[in-house]
Amino acid sequence: MAALCRDCGADPGEGPVCPACGSRRIVRHAELFTLHIAHVDCDAFYASVEKRDRPELAARPVIVGGGVRGVVTAACYVARIYGVRSAMPMFKALQACPDAVVIRPDFSKYVEASHQVRALMGRLTPLVQPLSIDEAVLDLAGTAALHGAPPAVVLARFAREVEAQVGVTVSIGLARNRLMAKIAAGRDKPRGFCVIGAEAREILAPEPVRLLPGVGPKLANRLQAQGITRLAHLQGLDEREARRRLGDDGPALVRRARGEDDRRVNPERETKSISAETTFDVDLSRAEELERPLWRLAEKLAGRLKKEDFCAGGVVLKLKTSAFAIRTRAQRLASPTRLPDLLFEAARGLLARETDGTAYRLIGIGAAPLLPGHLADQPDLADPEAPRRVAAQAAIDALRSKFGAAVIGKGRGLK
Amino acid sequence: MKFKADRATLLKALAHVQSVVEKRNTIPILANVMITVRDGKLTLTATDMEIAVVEDVAASTTRNGACTAPAATLYEIVRKLPEGAEVELDHPGGDAQLALRSGRYATSLVALPTEDFPSMTAGTLPNRFALPAQALRGLIDRTRFAISTEETRYYLNGIYLHAADSDGVRVLRAVATDGHRLARVEEPLPEGAGSMPGVIVPRKTVNELRKLLDEVTGDVDIALSDTRIQFKVGTITLTSKLIDGTFPEYERVIPRDNDKVLRVGKKDFSDAVARVAAISSERSRPVKLSLARDLLVLSAASAEQGSATEELDADRVKYDSSPLEIGFQARYLNDITDQIAEQVEFRFADGAAPTVVQDAADSSALYVLMPMRV
Numbered sequence: 207m208a209a210l211c212r213d214c215g216a217d218p219g220e221g222p223v224c225p226a227c228g229s230r231r232i233v234r235h236a237e238l239f240t241l242h243i244a245h246v247d248c249d250a251f252y253a254s255v256e257k258r259d260r261p262e263l264a265a266r267p268v269i270v271g272g273g274v275r276g277v278v279t280a281a282c283y284v285a286r287i288y289g290v291r292s293a294m295p296m297f298k299a300l301q302a303c304p305d306a307v308v309i310r311p312d313f314s315k316y317v318e319a320s321h322q323v324r325a326l327m328g329r330l331t332p333l334v335q336p337l338s339i340d341e342a343v344l345d346l347a348g349t350a351a352l353h354g355a356p357p358a359v360v361l362a363r364f365a366r367e368v369e370a371q372v373g374v375t376v377s378i379g380l381a382r383n384r385l386m387a388k389i390a391a392g393r394d395k396p397r398g399f400c401v402i403g404a405e406a407r408e409i410l411a412p413e414p415v416r417l418l419p420g421v422g423p424k425l426a427n428r429l430q431a432q433g434i435t436r437l438a439h440l441q442g443l444d445e446r447e448a449r450r451r452l453g454d455d456g457p458a459l460v461r462r463a464r465g466e467d468d469r470r471v472n473p474e475r476e477t478k479s480i481s482a483e484t485t486f487d488v489d490l491s492r493a494e495e496l497e498r499p500l501w502r503l504a505e506k507l508a509g510r511l512k513k514e515d516f517c518a519g520g521v522v523l524k525l526k527t528s529a530f531a532i533r534t535r536a537q538r539l540a541s542p543t544r545l546p547d548l549l550f551e552a553a554r555g556l557l558a559r560e561t562d563g564t565a566y567r568l569i570g571i572g573a574a575p576l577l578p579g580h581l582a583d584q585p586d587l588a589d590p591e592a593p594r595r596v597a598a599q600a601a602i603d604a605l606r607s608k609f610g611a612a613v614i615g616k617g618r619g620l621k
Numbered sequence: 622m623k624f625k626a627d628r629a630t631l632l633k634a635l636a637h638v639q640s641v642v643e644k645r646n647t648i649p650i651l652a653n654v655m656i657t658v659r660d661g662k663l664t665l666t667a668t669d670m671e672i673a674v675v676e677d678v679a680a681s682t683t684r685n686g687a688c689t690a691p692a693a694t695l696y697e698i699v700r701k702l703p704e705g706a707e708v709e710l711d712h713p714g715g716d717a718q719l720a721l722r723s724g725r726y727a728t729s730l731v732a733l734p735t736e737d738f739p740s741m742t743a744g745t746l747p748n749r750f751a752l753p754a755q756a757l758r759g760l761i762d763r764t765r766f767a768i769s770t771e772e773t774r775y776y777l778n779g780i781y782l783h784a785a786d787s788d789g790v791r792v793l794r795a796v797a798t799d800g801h802r803l804a805r806v807e808e809p810l811p812e813g814a815g816s817m818p819g820v821i822v823p824r825k826t827v828n829e830l831r832k833l834l835d836e837v838t839g840d841v842d843i844a845l846s847d848t849r850i851q852f853k854v855g856t857i858t859l860t861s862k863l864i865d866g867t868f869p870e871y872e873r874v875i876p877r878d879n880d881k882v883l884r885v886g887k888k889d890f891s892d893a894v895a896r897v898a899a900i901s902s903e904r905s906r907p908v909k910l911s912l913a914r915d916l917l918v919l920s921a922a923s924a925e926q927g928s929a930t931e932e933l934d935a936d937r938v939k940y941d942s943s944p945l946e947i948g949f950q951a952r953y954l955n956d957i958t959d960q961i962a963e964q965v966e967f968r969f970a971d972g973a974a975p976t977v978v979q980d981a982a983d984s985s986a987l988y989v990l991m992p993m994r995v
Contacts, residue, residue: 540771541800580994587975587989588769588777588800590873 208238212362212399215355237403238380239356242347243471245379245387246364248323249396251340253282255319256309258373267306271296276485279311283396295530316340322372330360333471343384345471362399382406385467388419406465411438418462437463480516481524482506483570489528493561496569497554501618503571504550511544511573512603517582518543518573521552525560526568533560536574542581545599549573622658622686622714626678628706628723632699634678637857638667639692641674641829653689655738656710656719658682666738667692672826673741677856688712688732690719698728743851743860746844750813752793754837754854760795761831763806763986766956768824769799776866780827783819784810791815796871802953803871803989804960818847821864826850833857875989876975879968881942883912884981885933887965890917891958893931897921898951900929906951907993912969913944921951947972948993957988 211218213229223230235241248254252270257263267285271278278299281290288303300306320339327334330353333345346357353360361378368376377398379390386402389410394400402409415421415429415437432451434440440448440463448456461467482503490496511517520538527533535556543549553571586592605614638654655666663680666673699708702723711720718729761780769777781796785807792807793814833854834841842853851860898906901923911918915935922928947969957978958965964981978988 540773584994585975585991586800587803587871587874587991588774588798588869590870 207234207236208358209234210238210358210362212365215359215363231399233358233362233399233401235401235403237382238358238401241380241382241401241403242345242349242357243381243383243387244344244346244357244361245381245384245391246323246327246342246344246361247377247379247391247395248320248340248368249375249377250280250282250286251319251374252280252311252316253285253309254374255316257282259315263307267303269296269299269303269306269308270311271299271308272310281306319372319374323368323374323376326364326367326371330364333473335471335473343387343471358401365397365399383465383467384469384471385419385462386465389417389465402465407441410463410465411436411441413437415440415463418459420462421459440464479522479572479574479576480507480510480514481522481570481572482510483524483568485526485568486566489565489567490569491561491563491565493558496557496561496566498618499569500553500557500571501546501550501616503569504553505546505615507549507571507573508544508546508599511579511582515579516544516573516576517579518549519575519577519581520573521549521556522572522574523553523556523560524568524570524572525557525566528565528567530567535560541584541586542577544573544579544582545595547595547599548583622656622688623684623709623711624658624663624680624682625707625709626663626680628699628702628704628708630679631708632696634665634676635692635696635699637676637833638665638674639696640832641667641669641672642692643669644693650689650733650737651739652691652693653733653738654692654695655687655689655735656712657687657735658685659687660685668739668741669825670739670741671823672829672859672861674829675858675860686712686714687735688714688719689735689738690730690732694730695721702726741860741862743844743849744846746846746849746851748814748817748846749842749844750811750817751840751842752808752811754834754839754841756808757841758831758834759985760793760806760808761827761834763960764795764797764804765824765827765831766959767797767799767802767804767988768827769797770824771799774800776821776864776868779821779823779864781819781821781868781871784814784817796868798869798871798989801950801991802957803874804957804986805871805875805988806986808985814843817845819868820845820847820850821866821868822850823861823864826859826861830854830859833859874975875987876968876970876977879970879974879977881912881945881969882940883917883967883969884939885917885965885967886937887958887961887963889933889937890965891955893919893933894951894954894958897929897931900926902926905993907948908951908954909946909948911944911946912940912942915940942969945969945972947976949976949990950993953990957990960986960988 209218210233211224211229212231212233214224214227216224216226218224218232224232253268256268256270267288268282269278269285269290270280276296278290278292278294278296280292285303285306290299290303316339327342327344331344331346331349334342336342350356358380365376365378375397377391377395379387379400381387381390381402386406390400390402414435416426440460443460445457448460452459484499519542520536522534522536525533537552537556539552583596602614642652651669657664661682663678663682664675665678666675706723709722712732719732721728764780768779777799783794785792785794787807791810793810794807796805830852837855844851848863849860850863894908897919898908898921900921909920915938917933917938918930920930961980966979966981968977973992976990978990980986
């Protein structure tokens with residue numbers, strides 16, 4: 207069976223220890239040298255970057271997150287032993303792990319590290335599709351001649367380069383398609399290298415349905431109601447049955463449960479959503495109190511849409527109650543926009559229906575669907591005031607680009 | 622209540638009233654038609670609480686009274702009776718069922734008491750005028766395609782009907798817009814309409830009214846207040862609530878100084894648009910118009926399917942301004958040209974500004990169309 211020493215790249219033969227370097231980090235798989243779709247995930251990325259910069263914290267539990275009321279953005283593997291998870295409220299995390307060192311996130315540092323990692327990926331193949339700041343999928347098909355080695359060998363070398371040059375570790379999944387590569391990358395974290403080939407279906411069978419990306423708690427509950435808890439249950443459904451029991455998306459779900467996925471690696475990553483949110487220092491429940499931060503977020507969202515040349519075909523309002531229940535409410539817009547006023551008005555309409563006395567700890571506003579920028583704020587025959595609003599916003603933008611964001615604003619943004 | 626009527630007469634009347642009835646009704650009685658015989662006269666009434674249609678029907682009546690019965694079922698039954706049949710409806714009153722007999726066919730329908738049937742009162746309608754059915758058809762046909770379906774701007778979900786000044790002439794105007802296109806159609810102001818308030822007639826009312834207008838030639842009597850409008854079309858009275866909202870100041874968006882004029886035959890143009898647009902399966906298929914002296918090139922492209930162009934030259938096109946490129950949704954172009962008899966006149970300002978479209982031989986209708994960036 208094909209084998210590879212992850213520490214020196216040599217062929218370790220049959221034994222448990224690499225004869226060339228003495229390492230035990232050996233990966234073996236029948237398809238090791240033919241698979242070429244790889245998923246790369248940086249391990250506890252933000253926390254790892256912080257530990258890299260403060261080596262004295264290496265053995266301590268580190269949590270990256272912010273504010274009195276913030277949430278855990280990232281937790282190192284030491285903190286995870288105590289049960290700390292990302293997106294957990296900070297107070298809970300500190301209950302679980304009182305000794306944790308809490309570090310405010312410094313995104314500029316993470317972005318820089320991410321760029322370094324991405325630059326190293328770029329040397330492996332042009333087909334790199336970043337999925338987030340610390341995750342990407344790569345297609346190394348046909349690169350063996352260039353590198354003089356099969357993808358697995360090149361990837362193991364890449365993992366060593368990232369450790370040496372960026373100072374963080376990565377986990378790699380190598381498989382026949384994107385779905386299985388992602389699942390593989392998650393199976394051997396941290397510093398992992400997991401290969402899944404023909405046995406994908408077998409591996410998935412005993413797993414809970416939640417393992418599949420895209421199966422969240424709601425869908426899982428729906429499936430459970432039908433007696434479907436393990437992927438094996440889905441694997442056995444034929445197309446017609448899948449459609450009948452699970453609706454139009456059923457057959458696609460069954461294909462994924464079998465480990466099938468025909469998505470290509472597309473280096474032109476599409477931005478799927480743009481949003482802005484904020485957590486309050488104290489819970490808010492009154493419409494007037496919530497509208498002030500909402501307006502500022504609408505302005506922020508409008509700025510991001512403009513910067514990335516998109517516009518909003520609809521607005522999504524996100525609220526988190528003091529009991530941590532998340533409410534999202536969405537509305538299509540009559541015509542696509544990136545004017546803060548119109549984004550705010552739509553979100554305010556959605557908010558009005560949710561201000562029923564519930565106390566909220568977080569509010570957010572997002573653009574969905576995201577549409578190309580040239581569709582924004584087309585002239586509207588039913589709105590004779592529209593050209594003036596567009597002109598006013600252009601004037602505000604011009605002043606801000608010259609004198610800074612604080613130079614001018616609407617009264618409703620003031621505290 | 623008891624009467625006999627011939628199938629064709631009854632079927633036609635039921636067709637009118639049952640189309641007002643909401644198909645999916647949460648209030649059962651709203652799915653019913655009220656059948657009344659009073660002073661020997663038969664009347665059918667249906668309402669969805671927004672619109673009420675009352676129709677007098679010729680019948681030989683033998684007993685006064687009233688009941689309500691499911692409109693769709695009754696319509697289906699009468700439709701399935703043989704042509705030329707005579708239908709007898711008999712309701713003894715109270716909780717009894719409604720008996721329908723025709724030849725050897727007999728049925729009993731569950732009837733609901735008329736006390737529960739909602740009445741839509743018109744209130745006083747101080748503004749009254751008459752409009753030839755043909756003129757009313759013209760107002761509706763040439764504007765209703767532009768009515769918005771967008772719920773947030775509910776005040777666009779109808780036709781804005783009002784008295785206005787058009788170059789010193791008093792006119793009755795119908796205007797509709799969905800923000801992308803606007804249609805403004807005028808008729809000479811009928812006597813009695815001068816002091817009417819501007820009203821927004823809901824889309825469903827417009828569509829129901831339009832169906833009734835197919836069969837008539839004379840005048841339609843219109844009466845309205847600022848909350849209700851009533852149309853008397855022959856033996857049918859349609860009463861409707863109006864949309865409570867303010868229609869935008871549409872005059873401000875109608876360009877006055879567009880000086881680049883294109884004239885083209887309606888059929889040549891709309892056929893070419895249809896052929897060129899066929900390349901794209903998008904809903905908002907954009908078509909580009911490229912203009913040079915006496916030349917119009919229509920083109921469309923789709924990332925998946927390819928591209929198409931068609932040229933219309935001096936034989937069929939008149940244009941003598943500077944070259945211009947402008948894009949429109951194919952469907953919007955066709956909606957407008959469908960209303961035009963022979964020659965279409967486009968008046969452009971530039972490739973990004975609203976364009977005016979008119980029938981070259983008839984200035985009573987004016988359309989404004991927003992370009993698409995292509």
